[in-house]
Amino acid sequence: MLPEENVREYYMIRDIRDTPKALDAVVKSLDGISEVAASARKFRKIFFIGCGSSYYAVLFGSWPLMKNGSVLAFALPSSELILHFSDAVNSDSLVVGVSRSGRTAETLKALEICRGKGAYTVGFTIEGGSEITGIVDEPVVLDIGEEKSIIMTKSFTAFSLSTAMFSSILSERISGEKQTLIDECKAIPSLARSLLSYEDKIAATSKRLLSENIERFIFLGSGPSYPIALEGALKVKETSYVATEGLHLLEFRHGPMATIGERLTLVISCFLGENTVHLKNFVSEFAGKGADIILISNSIDLGESTLKLPPEYSGECKALLSIIPMQILAYYYAVGKGRDPDKPRNLSRYIQRF
Incomplete structure (x- = not known):
């Protein structure tokens, strides 16, 4: 872009x-x-x-x-x-x-x-x-x-x-x-290149979030996408200084769903394979409650706003790749708020003392 x-x-x-x-x-x-x-x-x-x-x-x-x-x-x-x-x-x-x-x-x-x-x-x-x-x-x-x-x-x-x-x-x-990932690894760089084509779309989404005064994000993942959700939450937090957290997908229903109705966006990276019904039910339930949802998935029937990844790869592969749109989202949201994402407040390249 x-x-x-x-x-x-x-x-x-x-x-x-x-x-x-x-x-x-x-x-x-x-x-x-x-x-x-x-x-x-x-x-x-x-x-x-x-x-x-x-x-x-x-x-x-x-x-x-x-x-x-x-x-x-x-x-x-x-x-x-x-x-x-x-x-x-x-x-x-x-x-x-x-x-x-x-x-x-x-x-x-x-x-x-x-x-x-x-x-x-x-x-x-x-x-x-x-x-x-x-x-x-x-x-x-x-x-x-x-x-x-x-x-x-x-x-x-x-x-x-x-x-x-x-x-x-x-x-x-x-x-x-x-281990499927061993055979898939050579395809991952080219798949990453294809995801960069979402940059304009994600930048526009960031602009919308800013115009709607969204000030809180919850990143959700399951299995190998859970660490990716944690990292996505950290990217927004350390570049924009807004409240974020990362949770296991279905754990959101056990308390945190009380926050629906606030200025909140859910960012979901989820690839459940044969258990996709749980993701579909989740999206249906919380979309029905008015939640703002950004979905990164391989499912083809979860709405046009979904950032889709190719279905033929393993959950580990798709989970890893889903960090790229999260990083892009964090970047444009931070810049839109007037932050300098290269020099976040109070942070350095590494901690020198323990």
Whole structure:
């Protein structure tokens, strides 16, 4: 999308548009990721850690292993592992940490503690030569180029895909069960490019939300799209400073639905496969209550306003791709409010002290 006359274009939207190239770089790194997964096959207790967007990325990335009945997989904020779960880590553990900068204080500290307990450690980053590469057993550096905005966009998507591929490869080797995402990964960059064509439509939606004085968002997801909902909520919160939250889809009915009737928009990323009836019932129920709904789905019969993704891919694939329209929405909503999404208030590229 070309920026309107006299409207500044920030780095954040350029980083989002660069996502397909970043995903291409992840695909090219798959041989290296596969080698790291091969060395981790013997572990049966696996911890994924990160902070902020990196935590949501590993929450998504751990999904293939969380479904594997032969291994225990956990995704935790780095600080929570330090404060509450470090005693669960031992020499039978694998700990996977993610940090865009490679310098995030809590993540570095958690990895040091875990390695001291005999755990095998893996660190994902986009900064070669950063601290994380020197303290883990296996560093994985993704060559996705610089992300100029403080806000994580293309790096989030790259970390989500790379850790999910790591989990899928490891899960397949542990259980022998075929992991669909492994075969789909090469198509994901081109699918991401196609989603960027929604930019004008999403920008117009953001303009509508601003004109209607929408000041609260609830992002909803289920299964692998739940971490994506959390990340979508964070994008709006950290760029526009409005109230947002991320919830499991059907948990919205257990209390939070009382907020319907306020200036509120529901953003739903949901791909339930044979359970799509639950999504249809949900949309029907809350549209009937007057809820403003933005839906990202593969379903073809949920209304013309739906941002549709191709139905032939796995739920993990579609869930990951759905972050792109959420990021675009956050960007145009923030710019429309007069915010600078590249320099959000009180934030820096990483937290230096724990």
